Amino acid sequence: MSRAQAQPTVGFRRWWLKWRFHLNILLILIPLAFMPKYFADMRMFRGDDGLGQHIQADIPVGRWSVSLAEMLDQPPVQDGPAGYFKVFNLALCATCDEGVKAIYLRIGKPRSLRAAGSILFGSQYRMATSLPIPPRTRPDAQVWITIEGWDGKLYQASVPLADASPATAAWLAKQGGNP
Structure with missing residues (x-):
């Protein structure tokens, strides 16, 4: 009995000693195949590839000018029970950094500052937000940009x-x- 039980262990050990070097090479080569996508994603998230897709440049909002772009050219992504979301990026013009307290993005016209939408975060050159897509949004809807100034005006x-x-x-x- 002990000899029959030892036999499979010896076979596996022989196989392991023969193939362990090749398996280790695979552990190095498989991640290398995904490196180009990783570097492309990192360039996009750092902003080296620009603001994003479908850039709407020089949108006048009060005394400022902004550029709006979607992060990826794809449909909204469902985030569990919270619903569908779409990531947008926004940048203020180079000389527009004075007087901006907060910037909000929303689908549909906001009724008040309390319902202004998703707040954008980041530096003035690349702000981002996950914009919720309401369940009954029409394809001809408007994306509203709301800037709150330090003077209290919207x-x-x-x-x-x-x-x-x-x-x-x-x-x-x-x-x-x-x-």
Whole structure:
């Protein structure tokens, strides 16, 4: 009995001693295959590849000018029970850094500052937010940019969703307003 039990262990040991070097080489080569995508993603997140996709440049909002872009050219992503979200980037113009307290992004016109939308975070040259896509959004909706100044005033502008994110507008048209 003990000899029969020892036999499979010897076979595995022989196999392991023969193939362990080759398996270790695979552990190095497989991650190398994913490195180009990793470096491309890092360039995008650092901003080396620009602001994003479908850039809407020089949108006047009050006395400032902003550029709006979607992070990736793809439909919104579902985030569990919270619903669908789309990542947008925004940049203030190079000389527009004075007087901005906060910038918000929302689909549909905000009723007040309390309902201004998702706040953007980051430096003035590259701010980001995950914009929630409401369940019954129409493909011809507007993306509203709200800037709150340090003087307490609100400044607003809108961009058609189809221009800011064609993939989202197409996804909403396909969904029929009920994602």
